[in-house]
Amino acid sequence: MSALTFTPSGIYCPAGDFYIDPWRPVSRALITHGHADHARSGMGAYLATDIAAPVMRHRLGEIALDTAAYGEVRQIGGARVSFHPAGHVPGSAQIRVEVAGEVWVASGDYKIVDDGLSTPFEPVKCHHFITESTFGLPVFRWPDQAEVARQINDWWAQCAAAGKVAFLGCYALGKAQRLLTMLDPAIGPILTHAAIEHTNRIMRTQGIDLPETVLANADLNPKDHPGALVLAPPSALGSAWARKFGVQETGFASGWMALRGIRRRRAGDRGFVISDHADWPGLLSAISETGAENIYVTHGYTDIFARYLTEQGWNAQVLKTEFGTDTEEDAA
Amino acid sequence: MKRFAGLFNAIDQSTKTTVKVAALAEYFHEATEQDRIWTIAIFSGRRPKRAVTTTRLREWAAEVAGIPLWLFEDAYPIVGDLAETIALVLPPAETVSDHGLSYWIDMLRALPQVEEDARKQAVLDAWNSLDPTQRFLFNKLITGGFRIGVSQKLMTRALARATGRDEPEMAHRLMGDWDPAQVTWQALIEAEDPAANASRPYPFYLAYALDAAPDDLGPPVAWQAEWKWDGIRGQLIVRAGEHYVWSRGEELMTDRFPELARARDFIPDGTVLDGELLAWGDMAPQNFNALQKRIGRKTVPRKLLQEAPVILYAYDLLEWQGEDLRHNPLADRRAILEDLCMGLPPDAPVKLSPTIDFDSWVALADIRTAAREAQAEGLMLKRKISPYLTGRKKGDWWKWKLDPLTIDAVMIYAQSGHGRRANLFTDFTFAVWNGNDLVPFTKAYSGLTDAEFRQITAWVKKNTLERFGPVRSVTPHHVFEIAFEGIQASPRHKSGVALRFPRMARWRQDKPVQEANSLADLNEMLEIYG
Ligand SMILES: [Zn+2]
Numbered sequence: 001m002s003a004l005t006f007t008p009s010g011i012y013c014p015a016g017d018f019y020i021d022p023w024r025p026v027s028r029a030l031i032t033h034g035h036a037d038h039a040r041s042g043m044g045a046y047l048a049t050d051i052a053a054p055v056m057r058h059r060l061g062e063i064a065l066d067t068a069a070y071g072e073v074r075q076i077g078g079a080r081v082s083f084h085p086a087g088h089v090p091g092s093a094q095i096r097v098e099v100a101g102e103v104w105v106a107s108g109d110y111k112i113v114d115d116g117l118s119t120p121f122e123p124v125k126c127h128h129f130i131t132e133s134t135f136g137l138p139v140f141r142w143p144d145q146a147e148v149a150r151q152i153n154d155w156w157a158q159c160a161a162a163g164k165v166a167f168l169g170c171y172a173l174g175k176a177q178r179l180l181t182m183l184d185p186a187i188g189p190i191l192t193h194a195a196i197e198h199t200n201r202i203m204r205t206q207g208i209d210l211p212e213t214v215l216a217n218a219d220l221n222p223k224d225h226p227g228a229l230v231l232a233p234p235s236a237l238g239s240a241w242a243r244k245f246g247v248q249e250t251g252f253a254s255g256w257m258a259l260r261g262i263r264r265r266r267a268g269d270r271g272f273v274i275s276d277h278a279d280w281p282g283l284l285s286a287i288s289e290t291g292a293e294n295i296y297v298t299h300g301y302t303d304i305f306a307r308y309l310t311e312q313g314w315n316a317q318v319l320k321t322e323f324g325t326d327t328e329e330d331a332a
Numbered sequence: 333m334k335r336f337a338g339l340f341n342a343i344d345q346s347t348k349t350t351v352k353v354a355a356l357a358e359y360f361h362e363a364t365e366q367d368r369i370w371t372i373a374i375f376s377g378r379r380p381k382r383a384v385t386t387t388r389l390r391e392w393a394a395e396v397a398g399i400p401l402w403l404f405e406d407a408y409p410i411v412g413d414l415a416e417t418i419a420l421v422l423p424p425a426e427t428v429s430d431h432g433l434s435y436w437i438d439m440l441r442a443l444p445q446v447e448e449d450a451r452k453q454a455v456l457d458a459w460n461s462l463d464p465t466q467r468f469l470f471n472k473l474i475t476g477g478f479r480i481g482v483s484q485k486l487m488t489r490a491l492a493r494a495t496g497r498d499e500p501e502m503a504h505r506l507m508g509d510w511d512p513a514q515v516t517w518q519a520l521i522e523a524e525d526p527a528a529n530a531s532r533p534y535p536f537y538l539a540y541a542l543d544a545a546p547d548d549l550g551p552p553v554a555w556q557a558e559w560k561w562d563g564i565r566g567q568l569i570v571r572a573g574e575h576y577v578w579s580r581g582e583e584l585m586t587d588r589f590p591e592l593a594r595a596r597d598f599i600p601d602g603t604v605l606d607g608e609l610l611a612w613g614d615m616a617p618q619n620f621n622a623l624q625k626r627i628g629r630k631t632v633p634r635k636l637l638q639e640a641p642v643i644l645y646a647y648d649l650l651e652w653q654g655e656d657l658r659h660n661p662l663a664d665r666r667a668i669l670e671d672l673c674m675g676l677p678p679d680a681p682v683k684l685s686p687t688i689d690f691d692s693w694v695a696l697a698d699i700r701t702a703a704r705e706a707q708a709e710g711l712m713l714k715r716k717i718s719p720y721l722t723g724r725k726k727g728d729w730w731k732w733k734l735d736p737l738t739i740d741a742v743m744i745y746a747q748s749g750h751g752r753r754a755n756l757f758t759d760f761t762f763a764v765w766n767g768n769d770l771v772p773f774t775k776a777y778s779g780l781t782d783a784e785f786r787q788i789t790a791w792v793k794k795n796t797l798e799r800f801g802p803v804r805s806v807t808p809h810h811v812f813e814i815a816f817e818g819i820q821a822s823p824r825h826k827s828g829v830a831l832r833f834p835r836m837a838r839w840r841q842d843k844p845v846q847e848a849n850s851l852a853d854l855n856e857m858l859e860i861y862g
């Protein structure tokens with residue numbers, strides 16, 4: 001029997017009797033990272049990295065959560081299990097499972113570039129590699145983070161000079177904190193929506209260094225913070241809460257902003273191309289470096305990407321999962 | 333190319349007309365004469381002769397990107413634009429170029445004369461020296477179709493601002509057959525032009541939609557009712573022995589409708605008429621499909637001129653004997669208009685759009701229900717004492733349109749949107765019941781909110797039955813109310829009907845799939861309204 005199998009509840013390890021990122025309630029779940037489509041409620045017991053744990057506790061409430069450090073090896077039944085950095089968001093992991101010499105890696109979501117916040121991605125040798133393909137098309141190639149930082153700061157400075165508030169829409173867990181490290185606090189104050197500030201506080205408590213932010217709650221008077229940039233989840237852009245800040249421009253930070261059509265529909269005034277997922281060259285280099293022959297493609301352009309890998313000589317197949325649904329696709 | 337790319341970015345990133353006009357006006361101040369002329373040419377739909385086929389472009393792009401052609405072809409519908417797909421798949425440029433827009437255009441214009449190998453090398457060298465935005469624009473110069481949110485009108489306004497001249501004059505100057513490779517800025521924009529004054533139209537007066545019955549408008553006797561025609565709103569100007577036809581978009585369409593030239597034989601100089609451009613049958617307007625064949629054609633084949641002759645169905649008189657009548661009451665203007673039209677021979681390309689007699693709002697509501705039979709979209713109500721105002725103003729003119737036709741249909745295919753909706757399923761095919769079968773009869777892709785599109789997208793992903801390229805067949809489950817403006821027999825369609833302006837009016841989450849309408853229901857509508 002294979003070390004990992006695919007069931008209607010999720011990716012399953014018979015030798016260790018556990019699931020990885022299951023989408024139905026199971027007794028034991030290993031979690032790659034805290035995003036909603038990977039860490040769901042209702043599991044009997046959870047195992048995740050120590051860095052991912054605080055956010056998961058905040059999101060899922062009272063859960064039975066055990067933690068492991070990157071690289072620490074656990075024996076679970078007949079399976080040797082370890083977590084390795086995926087570079088996606090702080091604490092995100094690829095999960096390595098070894099049973100009788102057969103090695104699988106379930107990579108969850110990942111990116112190759114060092115974002116300066118998450119523990120950088122490390123390739124893990126394996127026979128079977130489960131990869132995402134959110135941006136699995138050759139049209140996706142990310143610009144340098146420093147270049148995007150310059151674009152965002154220029155835009156912010158222009159807004160500030162014109163007396164406008166700069167609203168930047170982004171995913172609350174991971175992307176928001178990465179953007180915080182890229183912003184130039186000399187331009188003005190950084191305000192945050194409550195959903196983002198919660199995550200900021202958790203990360204600061206666990207020792208992650210983030211610049212100073214001000215929670216933009218109901219009592220805040222926008223006039224007290226001229227030249228501000230407001231970080232908010234996409235759903236809050238244009239809401240009644242956002243409108244009380246007066247004259248504003250909105251920007252949106254996501255890998256989807258690489259496509260002009262989506263940029264024009266979603267971005268409001270500006271779209272910034274920055275993603276916590278691997279771009280096309282990133283996916284290909286990650287897959288090559290595993291040395292795996294068998295590739296399983298999950299959320300994204302699965303059919304196209306698997307066909308390409310097959311033509312390039314891999315034994316690739318599409319895996320039907322419930323990853324990559326809801327908000328993540330917009331904010332990826 | 334850098335300056336042109338900067339202009340493009342400024343326009344593309346903004347939805348605000350003022351920002352776009354300012355960016356264009358600034359560009360017209362700064363750019364070289366050749367770049368300015370080519371920019372005007374490009375934004376008004378002119379481009380250099382195509383030097384390379386899109387087939388070759390795709391092949392070369394896939395080759396340089398090191399990907400199989402099928403992968404390029406699969407990515408293209410997701411991106412939604414060929415020029416952009418090429419710009420994105422290519423590896424980053426290895427060199428930098430300082431050349432301006434007209435340099436690249438001259439290079440492309442020279443390409444048809446060289447061998448294919450040299451042509452390919454020239455395109456590849458260009459790709460390798462331009463950043464992604466510049467590459468996208470370079471590709472657009474080859475493929476055409478610069479749809480970047482700059483209308484002719486917006487560009488005209490920017491030019492007017494940059495040159496200190498007025499808009500209608502600019503609009504007129506940009507019409508016709510000028511060649512960007514030959515013309516000078518002086519000749520195109522600045523030289524004295526006596527024809528400009530003669531051609532100048534009046535701004536159109538536009539009506540607001542009436543959202544309830546007109547009972548609140550006061551006594552019916554103060555109002556004039558007309559059919560609201562389903563054509564193109566137009567102004568016919570006869571001055572100084574010439575005639576000019578303007579559309580509501582202030583586009584000069586004189587050459588599109590050559591039959592209107594005969595108006596000069598019957599209508600004296602110093603006359604401006606407001607009315608509807610329509611395809612005329614023997615005694616009455618033809619339906620919109622007939623006019624549709626004429627729209628977008630710059631030259632009209634003789635056969636089409638006979639099948640779908642265009643007239644101006646006149647309903648207002650703005651200038652008479654060289655005098656601006658717009659401040660006179662409608663009733664007075666109408667009286668002169670009626671006299672004028674009375675004297676026209678039956679084959680004149682101008683006819684009088686009749687008024688409708690009615691003595692109560694209830695009676696008028698009754699008349700309105702017959703609008704479809706009259707090839708009209710509804711009624712127009714105009715206050716008899718009203719002057720001819722400028723733009724959309726509330727109070728004196730109202731349009732009272734028919735409610736759309738509707739039918740409840742089942743979604744059976746879904747396709748992701750193009751361009752700005754590439755990651756959502758937005759294009760759906762709908763079917764009605766025929767016994768136990770579902771017969772597709774229309775596509776629709778608008779009418780839902782973004783939130784609804786996201787919701788249906790998540791559902792489609794989980795309920796896909798089969799994939800055919802970008803199209804997915806889905807479990808028949810969701811019922812949508814499809815609204816449309818007209819229905820016609822169409823042997824090309826499996827269902828035998830074609831709808832006009834179909835859109836999703838409502839997502840009927842309350843309706844089980846069995847309760848959707850049937851083909852018999854559609855045929856009944858065809859019988860009544862077709
Ligand atoms: Zn994730």
Ligand SMILES: [Zn+2]
Pocket residue numbers: 035037038108109299323324328
């Ligand atoms: Zn994911």
